[in-house]
Amino acid sequence: MPHKVQFVRELSELPLAEEERLELEKVTERYPFFCTSYYLRLINFNDPADPLRRVVIPDPAELESWGRVDPSNEANYTVMEGVQHKYESTVLVLASDRCAGLCRYCFRKRLFLKGSEGRPERLRDVQALVRYLERNPRITNVILSGGDALMLPTPRLRELIQAVRRVPHVRFIRLGSRILSYWPERILNDPELLELLKNYSRPGKRIYLVSHFDHPRELTPEARKACDLLLKAGVQILNQCPLVAGVNDDPEILAELFRELASLGVSPYYVFQCRPTLGNKPYAVPIERGYRIFEAARGMVSGVAKRVRFVMSHAMGKLEIAGLTREWVIFKFHRAAREEDTGKLLLYRRNSTAYWLDDYQELVEEVPLGNAVPV
Structure with missing residues (x-):
């Protein structure tokens, strides 16, 4: 029999221990929880590290002070x-x-x-x-x-x-x-x-x-x-x-x-x-x-599965994370907010703790479209 989908908005409807639920409700006071009953049925609630659980169930670390409301402006x-x-x-x-x-x-x-x-x-x-x-x-x-x-x-x-x-x-x-x-x-x-x-x-x-x-x-x-x-x-x-x-x-x-x-x-x-x-x-x-x-991951697949790109939706445009050398990380404007930036390469000194373009402090070189040379 087909499952009739319901929209779940209360953590009390989930198979969570009371102590955990009370902790997670502190998160939902700031960032709401809601999900379909269909998706919740896919989760193994006995596994705290279940990947689908990670998708929709709050994490106390969400309350850490980090990030912006509108990071892509x-x-x-x-x-x-x-x-x-x-x-x-x-x-x-x-x-x-x-x-x-x-x-x-x-x-x-x-x-x-x-x-x-x-x-x-x-x-x-x-x-x-x-x-x-x-x-x-x-x-x-x-x-x-x-x-x-x-x-x-x-x-x-x-x-x-x-x-x-x-x-x-x-x-x-x-x-x-x-x-x-x-x-x-x-x-x-x-x-x-x-x-x-x-x-x-x-x-x-x-x-x-x-x-x-x-x-x-x-x-x-x-x-x-x-x-x-x-x-x-x-x-x-x-x-x-x-x-x-x-x-x-x-x-x-x-x-x-x-x-x-x-x-x-x-x-x-x-x-x-x-x-x-x-x-x-x-x-x-x-x-x-x-x-x-x-x-x-791309190295393990072929054909149409290999066309995917790793990108960042930055305020300046969609930047492809295009490569790493021993010293540099290379970004390419896949789509630029300013047309003149289209295809431009940005080379930054590597920073293993960077989560966003703005975390890179040392711009080594900007290479406009048409002037790219092998690294």
Whole structure:
């Protein structure tokens, strides 16, 4: 019999010892807890180090003073409520301020914080979005994210997709969603949603779903079936995930994730350096250690599973962590907020304790596009 999904918001509903629950409730006073019953059933609560437990169950170390509310300075690129325009051809829309579960390392947890930081940011005026897109003909793609785009009711999602599709120079739409891992029944039990995506994912005007699987155990039979239904509806699926301590910071685990995704027809897309957001210290892996883990994992796979990149979403742009020498760490602008930075290499003196670009103190060299030389 199919499991009826419920949304769990109280730690008292989990199989936790009272002492542990009381300790974790101190964390949830600051950073909320919520998750689907579907995902909670995947966790081995007898194992304190269970990787899926690490994804959603609070950790007392989250209260350590570390990080910022908005480490990528998204506010600087917000052009109207719920709309960010950081890269010339791409607009990101915070279409929803809801998720099916709160990842403990969420970089946009400001949407869910209790207190002054948690303020509304989602899109409310669809026509204002359309007018903005129409005024900017170099925009070719729109990302509907949040929160989670697929937490929107299907009629609201249809309204958004239809509105964006009326803008002729927008060639494709991306849906940012964790639904496949937290709540695959959202796909399995909504034929109206699948029909909507099928109708609007056409050659030359494709819809992409950017999924978020962190660990191979999230690829359950239900998740696999949901992926297959989306692919049959003409949706292209790309997967991105952060590198998270205690979850996937192991080359074997990461390689298995890449292989399993590729076998399903889901392209491994990005592995992100965990952003230094408030509360994220227990989940962050130092950049240089992360690079070695990532490259070891890539060395174990081939073909489409090998196209994935290790990147950092910095305020200046999307920087690929491109290499290490004995002395330097090498970053490359994969996508730059300033067009003139595109392709530029940044060479810094190595720092094994760095978690973010800003932690590197000694810039050795900047190499503009076209002037790169072998290291």
